[in-house]
Structure formats: structure tokens, C-alpha cells
Amino acid sequence: MNKVSFGDTVRRAEDHRFLTGKGNYIDDITMPGQAHGVVVRSPYAHARINGFDADAARRAPGVLLVVTGADWAAQGFGPIPTKSAVKENRDGTPIAVPDRPCLAHDRVRYVGEGVAFIVAETRDQARDAAELLDVDYAPMDAVTHPVKALEPGAPQLHDGIADNLCVDWELGDAEATEAAMRAADRIVRLELHNNRVTGAPIEPRGAIASYDAGTDSYLMYQATQNIHANRNTTAEILGIEADKIRHVGPDVGGGFGAKNSVYPEPALVLHAAKTLNRPVKWVNDRAESFLSDTHGRSQYSTVELGVDDDGTFRALRTTTVGELGAYCGTVGAFTPTGGSARTQGGPYGFEAMYYSARAGFTNTAPLDPYRGAGRPEGSFQIERIVEKAARELGIDPVELRRKNLIPKERLPLKTAMGLDVDCGDFPTVFEQALAMTDRVGFQARKAASEAAGKRLGFAIAPYLECTGGMPKEHAVVTFTADGSAHLAVGSQSTGMGHETALPQILAATLGLDMARIGFTQADTDATPLGGGHGGSRGMEMGGNAVLQTAGEIIEKGRAIAAHLFETDVDKIDFEDGSFFEKDTNHIASMTEIIAASFDPERLPDGMEPGSLNTGSTFERGIISIPNGCHAAEVEVDPDTGAIAVTGFWVVDDFGTIINPMLADGQVMGGVGQGLGQALMENAVYDEASGQLVTGSLIDYALPRADDMPPMTLEYYEGAPTKKNPLGVKGAGEAGCCGAPPAIVNAVLDALDGLGVTHIEMPLTPEAVWRAIDAAGS
Amino acid sequence: MPSISMTVNGQAVTGEVEGRTLLVEFLRDTLGLTGTHVGCDTSQCGACVIHLDGVSVKSCAVLALNADGAEVLTIEGVADGDDLHPMQEAFREHHGLQCGFCTPGMVLTALALVADNPDPTDAEVRHGLEGNLCRCTGYQNIVHAILDGAKRMRG
Numbered sequence: 001m002n003k004v005s006f007g008d009t010v011r012r013a014e015d016h017r018f019l020t021g022k023g024n025y026i027d028d029i030t031m032p033g034q035a036h037g038v039v040v041r042s043p044y045a046h047a048r049i050n051g052f053d054a055d056a057a058r059r060a061p062g063v064l065l066v067v068t069g070a071d072w073a074a075q076g077f078g079p080i081p082t083k084s085a086v087k088e089n090r091d092g093t094p095i096a097v098p099d100r101p102c103l104a105h106d107r108v109r110y111v112g113e114g115v116a117f118i119v120a121e122t123r124d125q126a127r128d129a130a131e132l133l134d135v136d137y138a139p140m141d142a143v144t145h146p147v148k149a150l151e152p153g154a155p156q157l158h159d160g161i162a163d164n165l166c167v168d169w170e171l172g173d174a175e176a177t178e179a180a181m182r183a184a185d186r187i188v189r190l191e192l193h194n195n196r197v198t199g200a201p202i203e204p205r206g207a208i209a210s211y212d213a214g215t216d217s218y219l220m221y222q223a224t225q226n227i228h229a230n231r232n233t234t235a236e237i238l239g240i241e242a243d244k245i246r247h248v249g250p251d252v253g254g255g256f257g258a259k260n261s262v263y264p265e266p267a268l269v270l271h272a273a274k275t276l277n278r279p280v281k282w283v284n285d286r287a288e289s290f291l292s293d294t295h296g297r298s299q300y301s302t303v304e305l306g307v308d309d310d311g312t313f314r315a316l317r318t319t320t321v322g323e324l325g326a327y328c329g330t331v332g333a334f335t336p337t338g339g340s341a342r343t344q345g346g347p348y349g350f351e352a353m354y355y356s357a358r359a360g361f362t363n364t365a366p367l368d369p370y371r372g373a374g375r376p377e378g379s380f381q382i383e384r385i386v387e388k389a390a391r392e393l394g395i396d397p398v399e400l401r402r403k404n405l406i407p408k409e410r411l412p413l414k415t416a417m418g419l420d421v422d423c424g425d426f427p428t429v430f431e432q433a434l435a436m437t438d439r440v441g442f443q444a445r446k447a448a449s450e451a452a453g454k455r456l457g458f459a460i461a462p463y464l465e466c467t468g469g470m471p472k473e474h475a476v477v478t479f480t481a482d483g484s485a486h487l488a489v490g491s492q493s494t495g496m497g498h499e500t501a502l503p504q505i506l507a508a509t510l511g512l513d514m515a516r517i518g519f520t521q522a523d524t525d526a527t528p529l530g531g532g533h534g535g536s537r538g539m540e541m542g543g544n545a546v547l548q549t550a551g552e553i554i555e556k557g558r559a560i561a562a563h564l565f566e567t568d569v570d571k572i573d574f575e576d577g578s579f580f581e582k583d584t585n586h587i588a589s590m591t592e593i594i595a596a597s598f599d600p601e602r603l604p605d606g607m608e609p610g611s612l613n614t615g616s617t618f619e620r621g622i623i624s625i626p627n628g629c630h631a632a633e634v635e636v637d638p639d640t641g642a643i644a645v646t647g648f649w650v651v652d653d654f655g656t657i658i659n660p661m662l663a664d665g666q667v668m669g670g671v672g673q674g675l676g677q678a679l680m681e682n683a684v685y686d687e688a689s690g691q692l693v694t695g696s697l698i699d700y701a702l703p704r705a706d707d708m709p710p711m712t713l714e715y716y717e718g719a720p721t722k723k724n725p726l727g728v729k730g731a732g733e734a735g736c737c738g739a740p741p742a743i744v745n746a747v748l749d750a751l752d753g754l755g756v757t758h759i760e761m762p763l764t765p766e767a768v769w770r771a772i773d774a775a776g777s
Numbered sequence: 778m779p780s781i782s783m784t785v786n787g788q789a790v791t792g793e794v795e796g797r798t799l800l801v802e803f804l805r806d807t808l809g810l811t812g813t814h815v816g817c818d819t820s821q822c823g824a825c826v827i828h829l830d831g832v833s834v835k836s837c838a839v840l841a842l843n844a845d846g847a848e849v850l851t852i853e854g855v856a857d858g859d860d861l862h863p864m865q866e867a868f869r870e871h872h873g874l875q876c877g878f879c880t881p882g883m884v885l886t887a888l889a890l891v892a893d894n895p896d897p898t899d900a901e902v903r904h905g906l907e908g909n910l911c912r913c914t915g916y917q918n919i920v921h922a923i924l925d926g927a928k929r930m931r932g
Contacts, residue, residue, distance in 0.1 A: 011869055012872070018874055019874065020853065020855070020865070021852035022853075023812070025811075025814065027811070124795075124797070202814075202816040203876070252876065253814070254876040254913055495877065664872070665875055670915075672912075672914070673912070696819045696821070697817045702912065703916075704907055705903040705904075705907070705911075705920060706906075708915055
């Protein structure tokens with residue numbers, strides 16, 4: 001019996017499969033008779049399409065189907081809907097949502113936008129035919145810069161949408177913030193750019209689908225992180241009933257938000273499978289991934305901090321220009337508005353806060369959530385302005401932060417942004433992190449670094465974020481008479497380890513053998529609803545759905561046990577995997593109760609065999625508040641601008657930790673992506689041509705093993721949230737919130753005295769060298 | 778189409794390929810060995826690393842024709858039946874994988890690295906992974922896994 005508890009490091013069930021090459025990723029799936037589709041993508045950032053000539057492509061060897069944008073439009077399918085939670089501008093008018101077709105037919109608005117879908121017997125044949133499709137483009141002026149796109153005279157992307165503006169939005173009390181700013185001894189200002197990046201999961205997106213004419217239904221596998229919502233939205237586009245599509249997520253090779261959105265391709269694959277009445281597979285290559293995956297971040301902001309000379313924070317005001325790309329993504333309008341506003345100010349106290357954002361359309365790939373989706377932007381804004389304030393005030397940045405952290409006694413509170421911060425202990429977490437960093441030895445290390453011609457820097461960055469994603473989640477547990485169980489959930493791992501952590505919750509709660517719990521996720525046939533993954537919801541939603549379902553199973557088990565013991569239900573207790581009657585020797589293990597649940601002779605009236613099987617929907621009340629503190633030590637070579645991150649320390653308050661090994665993995669992976677954004681990742685469009693110049697892994701720098709520092713992690717477990725029964729707060733996105741400001745501020749600390757007060761991310765050696773050079777000249 | 782023969786994971790195989798067929802396509806599409814993955818198109822990610830005549834190579838950068846007559850090891854040939862290789866065990870023990878997509882390439886790179894350098898340092902392992910991208914782990918647990926895998930292999 002493999003007995004487990006909450007808090008145990010349980011090694012992963014999925015690893016044997018992944019380590020032996022038996023993982024089942026999208027391109028590993030083969031359906032009999034499958035054909036291969038490729039998307040023909042626009043080479044222009046902005047152009048009118050005068051027409052298509054598909055004759056040569058249709059005649060190419062092996063070609064089965066060519067669907068041009070014009071063909072698609074003629075079918076009358078719907079646009080790709082947007083589902084942003086922010087639907088109105090500050091004046092109450094609706095945000096501007098242009099139609100986004102699955103294939104463009106009269107105009108393309110970004111490089112990589114699909115204009116045709118070609119299906120052939122083999123992938124190479126489809127690619128060859130794509131070369132033969134003649135699209136008559138008339139290039140137009142493009143705009144790829146989010147600020148310039150909103151300026152008068154900018155090229156206009158959408159007829160009927162003035163000034164490329166999608167949304168104009170605010171949150172907080174502008175007047176109170178202005179009054180607090182005026183009352184403060186000084187206002188510290190900083191303009192900063194949160195650079196545009198992309199999730200870049202190592203597995204590209206793809207889908208394979210079959211159509212059954214007899215039932216007019218589809219089976220689709222997709223490398224996505226949101227099976228139910230994407231199924232429903234894709235059905236909406238095609239004008240079919242959602243339950244005609246069984247949508248399954250196989251093993252998915254990373255997501256990070258980039259596989260959360262609803263994309264055009266699945267609708268094309270379903271349409272082609274039906275049209276040809278044979279399975280159709282489409283898988284992007286890496287170049288297409290860069291062009292057509294959603295990107296994230298991209299905000300130009302002005303941050304103002306009203307602060308007294310003694311370092312007391314009074315007010316915070318952030319004015320942001322965000323970016324949607326060529327169209328509204330699935331929830332794209334939310335990220336630079338509500339998504340960035342709600343955690344403004346981090347874990348610090350303010351009299352007033354105000355957030356104002358405009359976001360518009362550019363001739364670039366659509367933007368949608370990327371790991372953190374607004375919270376990393378907010379965390380970067382507050383931590384950069386605090387660091388700048390410390391320099392201007394001449395106060396130690398550590399002391400300035402310590403002075404302004406919200407004390408534990410003030411919790412719970414609602415922030416000026418309306419965020420419900422229920423629990424936590426920010427000062428304790430801060431001191432815990434600081435104690436890990438060996439500040440005592442810092443001066444000696446700094447001296448040694450300087451002796452070698454380099455400069456050492458340190459920064460500490462507390463963060464406060466929140467969870468999100470779909471507020472409902474479903475779990476189903478089914479048993480067999482031999483005592484084994486099967487768990488199905490609508491939440492989804494794209495690498496996080498739910499196949500281990502969720503059975504761990506079930507096993508720990510019911511006292512079952514983990515080795516005898518099967519697992520299914522991401523299958524619309526397995527659960528009636530599911531929220532997939534996004535907003536660090538895996539434990540908060542999936543975990544609590546499993547716990548709730550287990551609780552209902554225990555209640556049914558008590559009824560069975562009472563019947564077996566010939567006593568009343570209220571005399572039955574459940575503990576440590578067994579039902580027992582108080583003050584008697586009557587005891588039955590969960591395994592025995594499972595066996596009894598299949599035996600009509602041993603069941604109470606009204607319970608049918610198999611009725612221990614339970615499905616339950618957990619509904620979240622209020623999102624939880626993960627928080628913590630990151631610290632970084634960096635060494636800068638002032639001659640080259642090269643940065644080495646030499647130390648990294650993290651304390652996280654994720655509430656209850658179910659499996660610390662998996663939590664560590666989430667933190668370290670998030671730090672990796674945060675470091676990537678801070679130091680090297682940048683999605684760059686050429687402003688003149690609108691071409692993505694970082695369109696390959698040669699040009700878009702992902703962190704490699706020797707870019708990463710040693711990371712030391714601890715948890716603060718003194719504040720499990722009462723917002724959900726497990727007490728969990730969400731672990732997935734925290735790393736992206738803490739790492740960028742910790743690293744950037746540490747670099748600026750290393751350059752202290754050189755006159756460099758700000759460098760925009762990514763802090764490449766060139767950017768650092770130029771900043772030093774400019775400050776010195 | 779030309780016919781090629783090679784030994785893959787100890788078994789003799791033959792197949793027909795086009796001149797442009799990549800070794801990774803031959804392994805995946807012709808032989809059905811889908812453990813070798815394709816994550817990019819510029820030989821950057823390393824998800825397709827295999828051993829070709831004992832040397833770790835990116836199978837997306839080798840034409841199948843060029844592997845005619847070669848000895849190939851893929852991830853499917855690393856374990857002994859259901860028993861994981863010590864390096865695979867170390868990856869599992871140290872949580873050196875999350876989504877698993879880069880993992881086959883990581884394991885085969887690690888095995889080649891340790892064959893060259895049975896007792897590597899942390900820095901040598903990190904340098905040795907310069908051709909392999911992982912987007913999930915931040916690499917620390919991969920490095921720990923390879924150090925421990927090397928130790929297990931030294932016995």
C-alpha cells in the first residue's frame with residue numbers, strides 16, 4: 001500500500017512514460033487514413049487581398065483540399081469570439097471588438113495570419129502546395145508599436161474602429177490619488193516598458209480530428225490547455241452544437257498561456273475532416289509558432305509614487321498603454337486592464353491608488369495571457385518605482401520596503417484596487433527571504449568582484465499576486481469492486497504534475513493506495529465541465545474539486561458503513577482511511593466499503609450498486625492571494641555589459657503545499673521565464689516592414705542551463721487561505737512576478753554610482769553596455 | 778525512393794525515404810518511434826537528440842540517407858524493459874522533467890555527456906546542455922538529475 005499525505009513529496013506517475021519515449025503528444029497521434037493540413041500564412045503585416053489563385057495548389061501532387069480565405073468566408077462561419085472579462089470602457093461604452101475570421105479573405109493584419117488551409121496526403125505535399133498558392137496582396141502601411149498605433153495619423157487596422165483603440169479603462173479613485181500625491185513630500189516618476197515576449201512551449205501547437213458522418217460528430221485531439229472552453233468556442237465559430245465535438249488533450253508539451261487561447265486552426269481542422277470525411281492533422285513548425293502563437297506583456301507605463309521624505313508611501317498611479325495585436329485575443333483586452341490593475345501596489349500599503357489603461361490594435365500577432373497575465377507587469381511597476389524612490393530618497397531599498405509592507409495585523413483588507421487580501425504575513429516572508437541571502441557576506445563578495453573588474457548587485461522583491469481562470473471545476477471518481485479508483489478532472493496539466501498531485505489528494509483523503517488510482521484529464525467526455533489551466537488554478541480549482549468529491553464519497557461511505565454496522569449514520573466516523581462506529585469495534589476500510597458498494601446485499605435502501613461513484617463541481621468564491629519574496633544577486637561586467645545572476649532566493653506563501661517537489665518545479669520554472677524576460681527574451685517587430693525579426697529560436701533567446709543561477713527555495717506555510725477548503729493559493733505564475741524586478745533592480749544596484757537609473761528589459765549585454773556608456777558620456 | 782538500413786535500438790530496420798527526409802522523420806514517421814521530438818526547425822531546441830554511432834546528434838539536422846548503415850540509439854532504447862536506466866531514474870527522483878517534451882533529448886544528451894565525462898561538475902553539466910532547451914524547469918533539477926545520474930552510473 002502506497003500511503004500518502006498532504007505535504008508529501010510524491011514522485012510523479014507520468015514520468016516513466018515521459019522518460020521512456022512513451023509520452024503521447026499531439027504529433028505522436030496517428031489516425032488511420034489521416035491527411036495533413038498546413039496553414040498558408042500572410043507574409044505581409046498589412047495588406048489588402050485582391051484575390052486568390054488556388055488552381056496550381058489544387059493540382060499539386062497529393063492535395064486533397066484547398067480552403068482559401070474566400071472559400072471560408074463563403075461558408076458563412078462566424079468570427080473567433082473574444083471572452084474578455086473587461087467589456088466596457090471607462091465611459092460605459094462597449095470595448096471595440098473587430099471580427100476575426102479563421103482565415104483572412106479581404107485583408108491581412110499581421111505577418112503569420114492564416115489566409116488558406118491546404119490538406120494533402122503528406123505534410124510535405126501540403127507544404128509544397130502552399131508554395132503554389134497565389135495570393136494577390138496589395139501591401140498597406142503597418143503600425144507595430146502600441147503607443148504609435150494610438151497616435152493621430154497612424155495606419156488604421158479596422159474599419160469603424162477609430163484610432164486603433166480597443167479599450168480605455170480605469171480603476172481606483174483618481175481624485176483621492178491626486179490628493180494623496182499632492183500631500184506627499186515628493187512624487188517619484190518612472191516610465192518603463194514591459195517587453196513583449198511569447199510563451200514558447202517547446203511543443204508547437206497542433207490538432208488532429210476525425211469526423212463520423214453517421215453521428216455527425218467529431219473527435220479532436222489538440223495541444224491546448226483549455227479543452228472545454230476551446231471546444232465550446234470552436235463549435236460557436238462553426239455553428240455546431242458543442243457536444244458534437246469530443247475534445248481531448250493528450251500529453252501537452254508546455255503551455256504557459258500560449259495554448260490557452262482559442263485559435264483559428266482547430267476550426268479549420270474540423271471543417272477539413274468533415275469535408276474530406278477522413279482524419280486531418282495539423283502541427284505548427286517553430287517559425288509558425290513564433291508568428292501565430294499569442295504573445296504576452298507589451299506595456300508602456302508611467303508609474304508615479306507619492307512618498308514622504310521619511311519613506312512613507314502615500315499614493316500610486318499607473319498609466320499604461322497596452323497592446324492587443326491585430327485582433328482581440330480570447331481574453332486579450334483583460335490583461336492590460338483588469339489583469340494588470342488588480343494587484344497594483346503589491347504587498348505595500350497606500351492611502352490611494354489609481355490605474356488607467358488604453359490598449360489598441362497593432363499589425364502584430366494577437367496578445368493574450370502569458371504566465372501571470374498582468375500581475376508580472378504590476379509587480380514590475382511597483383518594484384521598479386520603489387527601487388527608484390529608495391535611490392532618490394537616499395534610503396536603503398531594503399529598509400524602504402520593510403517600512404511599507406502591509407503588517408499582518410491589517411489583514412484581511414481590501415486594497416484600493418478592490419483586491420481581497422485575506423491572509424499572509426508579508427513582513428515575516430520578507431525577513432525569511434532576506435535571511436537566506438547571506439547579506440553579511442555580500443560586502444566581501446562585492447569587494448572580490450570589484451577586484452576582478454566587475455560589479456556585484458543585490459535586490460529584493462516582494463510580490464503579491466492573485467489566481468484566476470474559470471471559477472468552476474469538476475472531478476469524477478469511479479470505483480471498481482476490487483477497490484481501485486479512477487479520477488477524472490476538468491483541470492489540466494501541461495507539465496505541472498496533476499497526474500500525481502490530484503490522485504495524491506484523493507488518496508490522502510480517502511486512504512487509498514495511490515498506485516491503484518487511474519487518472520484522466522482534459523477530455524470533454526470524462527467531465528461535464530472543466531476550466532483547463534490558466535491563472536494558477538490547478539490546485540485551487542482541480543485540487544479543491546477532488547477534495548470536495550472525496551468528501552461526498554466519505555458521506556456515502558458513512559451511510560454504507562452504518563448499514564453494515566446496523567447503526568445510525570451519525571455514529572460513523574471516518575479517519576485514516578477507515579469508517580468506524582464510536583465506542584465499538586466496528587471498523588471497515590475504504591476498500592471494504594468500495595467492495596460493499598457493488599453488492600446489493602450490503603447496501604442500504606435507496607443506494608444502487610456503484611453509487612459510491614461521485615462527480616462534483618467545485619465553485620470558487622474569491623480568488624486567492626499568493627505572495628512571497630524573491631531576491632537576486634548579480635555580477636555585471638561593465639566592460640561588456642554581460643550579466644551573471646549568481647544567486648537567487650525565493651520564499652513563497654502558497655498556503656497549503658500539497659506536494660513540495662511539484663511546487664518547487666513551478667517556482668523554478670517561473671523564475672526561469674522571469675529571468676528570460678528580464679535578460680534576453682524579446683519579441684521584436686520591425687517597425688518599417690512589420691516583420692517579426694525574432695521569428696526563430698536563433699533570434700528569440702530562451703534561457704539555457706548556464707544562464708540560470710542556483711535557486712534556493714523556501715515556503716511560508718503559516719497562512720493557509722480560508723477562501724478554499726484546501727487552503728491553497730496557486731503556485732504557477734509567482735516566479736514570473738518576482739524574478740524580473742529582483743534581477744533588474746539587482747543589475748541597477750550593481751551599476752550604482754555610474755549614473756544609470758533605468759534600463760528597459762531585456763537587459764542584454766548590449767543594452768547594459770549602452771546604458772553605462774550613455775551615463776558616462 | 779532510395780532504401781536505407783540501420784540498426785535502431787539494437788534492431789535492424791530498413792525503409793524507403795525521400796532525399797529530403799530527415800532522420801527524425803524516418804524515426805518518427807517510418808519506424809513509429811515517436812519518443813524523439815521536434816520542437817524547432819533550426820536545430821536549437823535539442824528535443825530530437827539521439828545517438829548516432831555513439832555520438833549525440835540532433836536528428837533534425839541529419840538526412841535519413843546519411844544515417845544509412847549507422848547505429849542509432851533513441852529514447853525508446855535507453856531503459857531495460859520496464860526498468861529505467863540510472864539516468865532516467867535520476868531524472869524521476871530529482872523532478873528533472875515537467876511537460877516531458879524536451880526530456881528524451883535531455884536524457885540522451887546527458888548520457889553522451891557522462892560518457893565523455895563520468896564525474897562532471899555542475900558548471901560542466903550546464904555547459905553540456907547548451908544545445909538543449911527546457912521551458913518548464915529552470916534547469917536546476919535537470920542539472921541535479923544529471924549529476925546524480927552520473928554518480929549512479931559510476932556505481
